[in-house]
Amino acid sequence: xxxxxxxxxSTPTVQPRDPEKIKKxxxxxxxxxxxxxxxxxxxxxxxxxxxxxxxxxxxxFYKSFxxxxxxxxxxxxxxxxxxxxxxxxxxxxxxxxxxLIEGNYVLESxxxxxx
Amino acid sequence: MATAVIxxxxxxxxxxxxxxxxxxxxxxxxxxxxxxxDALSFSGLLITYGFSRFSHESYxxxxxxxxxxxxxxxxxxxxxxxxxxFHINAPLVFVGLMTFILILSSVTMVLAVEAGHRxxxxxxxxxxxxxxxxxxxxxGCQAWEWTIFITGTPEGLTVTDADGTIRQIFGASLIExxxxxxxxxxxxxFITGFHGTHVLSGVVINMIVFYNVCVGTYExxxxxxxxxxxxxxxxxxxxxxxxxFTFFYLV
Numbered sequence: 001x002x003x004x005x006x007x008x009x010s011t012p013t014v015q016p017r018d019p020e021k022i023k024k025x026x027x028x029x030x031x032x033x034x035x036x037x038x039x040x041x042x043x044x045x046x047x048x049x050x051x052x053x054x055x056x057x058x059x060x061f062y063k064s065f066x067x068x069x070x071x072x073x074x075x076x077x078x079x080x081x082x083x084x085x086x087x088x089x090x091x092x093x094x095x096x097x098x099x100l101i102e103g104n105y106v107l108e109s110x111x112x113x114x115x
Numbered sequence: 116m117a118t119a120v121i122x123x124x125x126x127x128x129x130x131x132x133x134x135x136x137x138x139x140x141x142x143x144x145x146x147x148x149x150x151x152x153d154a155l156s157f158s159g160l161l162i163t164y165g166f167s168r169f170s171h172e173s174y175x176x177x178x179x180x181x182x183x184x185x186x187x188x189x190x191x192x193x194x195x196x197x198x199x200x201f202h203i204n205a206p207l208v209f210v211g212l213m214t215f216i217l218i219l220s221s222v223t224m225v226l227a228v229e230a231g232h233r234x235x236x237x238x239x240x241x242x243x244x245x246x247x248x249x250x251x252x253x254x255g256c257q258a259w260e261w262t263i264f265i266t267g268t269p270e271g272l273t274v275t276d277a278d279g280t281i282r283q284i285f286g287a288s289l290i291e292x293x294x295x296x297x298x299x300x301x302x303x304x305f306i307t308g309f310h311g312t313h314v315l316s317g318v319v320i321n322m323i324v325f326y327n328v329c330v331g332t333y334e335x336x337x338x339x340x341x342x343x344x345x346x347x348x349x350x351x352x353x354x355x356x357x358x359x360f361t362f363f364y365l366v
Contacts, residue, residue, distance in 0.1 A: 012234040012334070012337055012338070013234065014233060014234050014235045014236070015232075015233040015234065015235070016233070017233070017235075017238075018233075021229055022226070022229070025222065025225050025226060025229065026222075029218070029219075029222045032218050033215070033218065036211070036214055036215065036218065036360075039360075039361070039365060040207065040211050043192060043207060043365050044192075044206070048178070048190075053366050056361050056365050056366055057361070059361075060357060060358060060361040060362075063357050064354055064357060064358070067221065067350055067353060067354045067357065068350075068354065070225075071221055071222075071224075071225050071350045071353075072346075072347055072350045072351070077137070077138070077139065078137050078138050078139075080137050081137040081138075081139055081144075081147070084137070084147075085147055085150075085151060088151055088155075089151065089154060092154075092155070092158045092162075095158070095162055096158075096162055096165065099162045099163075099165060099166040099169075100165050100166065100169050102166065102169075103165065103166040103167065103168070103169030103170040104169045104170070106166075106169075106170040107169065107170045107171065107172070110170075
């Protein structure tokens with residue numbers, strides 16, 4: 001059905017490549033690749049601890065901003081759509097915090113009860 | 116009165132209710148809302164990982180002297196040390212490669228969407244095909260990674276049961292594994308498995324869209340919006356892997 005031939009619909013005209021747009025996509029690619037490479041190098045050079053974890057989290061958010069903002073084009077949508085997507089996700093932050101604290105409490109309790 | 120003069124092109128973009136909420140088409144908006152719910156599912160899994168990790172003992176001591184034990188959570192860079200064809204210690208190299216493959220396939224997807232905006236069928240075909248190749252390469256890597264994880268090392272891990280019997284564990288199952296507590300392997304299977312399922316369905320959907328591009332379905336429709344929609348899904352899968360890479364493999 002969907003592939004029935006509509007002879008009266010004209011084929012859309014092909015527009016030439018825009019080098020500016022391609023350049024921008026490649027630039028974002030470079031940012032993502034460099035951020036991943038930095039994470040990789042840090043994993044073997046910096047001792048494990050809160051500092052390293054914080055750097056990893058920051059770099060991950062840096063990457064996700066570019067993927068969602070540029071690749072998924074969200075940064076160029078209307079404000080309401082941006083917030084409709086971002087606002088529900090913000091609630092997760094509390095869940096992360098609550099569950100990590102709770103996980104630690106479970107460990108402490110197990111140790112206190114069973115020694 | 117004003118409605119009578121809306122031209123055909125503009126009219127096409129409007130929804131059934133003759134409005135276009137948030138200046139996005141129906142399909143794209145629904146894809147966004149699906150992705151939000153999917154993000155919540157993945158958050159649930161990754162937060163479960165965080166909870167499990169914080170409710171188990173962590174390894175005390177130097178990274179060099181690390182030995183796996185069911186008593187504490189392992190250091191991931193000491194678990195994922197294998198690469199194909201070479202019997203050397205290469206921590207996280209293979210996972211890094213998988214990350215690059217997925218990021219690159221995300222880039223080819225953007226290029227396909229960009230070509231779609233220009234109605235350039237040839238370019239859309241080319242970039243969609245590269246995206247499918249990237250997705251399949253990633254799935255192949257994951258299959259290999261799972262095989263290594265399940266098979267385990269030749270030495271295995273020696274454990275003493277409650278009744279005093281000493282035995283060895285090789286590789287991983289849902290019951291026990293040689294890398295750490297039971298939940299470590301369970302969450303490895305669930306998180307990378309759930310993500311891999313998403314990649315698999317993404318590849319299948321990409322193939323269907325690629326077929327439609329080839330037979331000229333979108334040429335007849337007049338736009339390549341379907342490429343954009345499947346592109347949103349594909350980027351999301353890439354985004355999830357960025358988080359899995361950090362929180363499962365790096366931290």
